[in-house]
Amino acid sequence: MSNLTSRLSSLARCANQHILASFNMGRASVVSTESRRPICSSAIRQQESAEEATVTPKTSSREFSIYPPMPGEDSPLRWGGMKFEDLPIAHIKATYNNTHIQVTDHSGQYMARTSCGAEGFRNVKKSTPIAAQTAGISAAAKAQAKGVTFVRVVVKGLGPGRLSAIKGLTMGGLEVVSITDNTPVPHNGCRPRKARRM
Amino acid sequence: MARHLRFVARTVMVQDGNVDAAYKALNRVLSVDGILETVKRKRYYEKPCRQRQRENYENCRRIYHAEMARRISFLSKANRPDPWLGC
Numbered sequence: 579m580s581n582l583t584s585r586l587s588s589l590a591r592c593a594n595q596h597i598l599a600s601f602n603m604g605r606a607s608v609v610s611t612e613s614r615r616p617i618c619s620s621a622i623r624q625q626e627s628a629e630e631a632t633v634t635p636k637t638s639s640r641e642f643s644i645y646p647p648m649p650g651e652d653s654p655l656r657w658g659g660m661k662f663e664d665l666p667i668a669h670i671k672a673t674y675n676n677t678h679i680q681v682t683d684h685s686g687q688y689m690a691r692t693s694c695g696a697e698g699f700r701n702v703k704k705s706t707p708i709a710a711q712t713a714g715i716s717a718a719a720k721a722q723a724k725g726v727t728f729v730r731v732v733v734k735g736l737g738p739g740r741l742s743a744i745k746g747l748t749m750g751g752l753e754v755v756s757i758t759d760n761t762p763v764p765h766n767g768c769r770p771r772k773a774r775r776m
Numbered sequence: 777m778a779r780h781l782r783f784v785a786r787t788v789m790v791q792d793g794n795v796d797a798a799y800k801a802l803n804r805v806l807s808v809d810g811i812l813e814t815v816k817r818k819r820y821y822e823k824p825c826r827q828r829q830r831e832n833y834e835n836c837r838r839i840y841h842a843e844m845a846r847r848i849s850f851l852s853k854a855n856r857p858d859p860w861l862g863c
Contacts, residue, residue: 644801646787662783730783736815741799748795757798759786759806761815773820 646756657728657755665755668717668729668747672737677710679717679743681726690720694739710739714746722751732758786811 647653647662657665664684671678681690694709697716703709721729729752731744748754788805790798806812822830 642789642791644788644791644798646783646789648784649781736812744795744799748793753793754790754795754798756783756787756789757795757802758783758788759802759811761811763811763814764818770818770821773822 657753660728662730662755665728665730666721666726668721668731668752670731670733670740670743672710672733672735672740672743674705674735674737676704677713677737677739677743679713679747681717681721681729689724689726690717692717692720705738707738707742710743711746711749713739714743715750718747718750718752726752728753728755730754730756730758732760734760734762736761 647655649663653662655662666681666683666689667686669678669680669682671680676694678693679691680688682688692713694704694706694713697709697712699706699709699712729747731747731754733740733744744754744757786802786806788798788802803812
């Protein structure tokens with residue numbers, strides 16, 4: 579019984595190596611010049627040559643990391659000729675009743691400001707994603723009038739307009755480069771209001 | 777977060793204008809760090825007695841789920857060495 583299982587596993591191993599060798603030989607053109615040697619020794623060499631052939635096309639395409647470029651180190655990424663630190667910022671404050679959007683430049687100087695109430699929505703309609711989207715579109719229009727194309731987004735708060743405001747900015751024509759979350763998290767500071775009993 | 781460097785933490789870059797994927801990645805990062813549930817919990821005050829009850833409940837729930845997952849993975853193991861080998 580044990581002999582049968584060991585023979586089966588060795589057969590499977592040889593079959594796998596054969597399949598792997600034929601697959602690698604199909605991919606890498608350099609390998610076909612090599613002479614046909616016993617499978618076990620050539621499989622490893624073919625694997626290495628296949629890896630070398632596939633590594634080079636990956637490094638030629640730009641690698642994308644979800645982490646932003648650090649303020650100290652230099653990175654080759656530029657948006658509209660500007661570095662990451664010089665891009666204007668769009669602050670989005672998404673409260674539970676309303677959504678405010680303010681576009682500033684990299685130092686914090688005011689450029690454009692709107693909110694759902696400024697768009698004409700009243701009371702309960704301000705706390706909807708559609709109102710946030712219209713506010714985003716109007717803020718994008720006002721910012722483009724001042725010559726802004728690429729923008730970093732800073733979101734504050736967990737409200738209904740959190741995602742749709744960013745969508746509105748992109749629909750209005752601004753290019754979003756990065757999204758930061760600046761929701762205030764107290765390390766047990768001020769005491770919030772009492773729990774609601776419904 | 778005025779005392780921290782800005783645009784270093786809790787930041788996600790957008791690839792090829794795909795804002796939805798970037799937002800999803802940001803949400804995943806925040807939920808793994810436990811920030812989303814902290815913000816929701818701190819909206820209203822939670823009395824110390826309620827907090828103790830909640831911590832106790834979460835601990836028991838965590839132990840129960842871990843134990844159940846362990847037992848299920850043990851029972852669902854199909855490929856194991858033959859226990860009656862050699863007889």
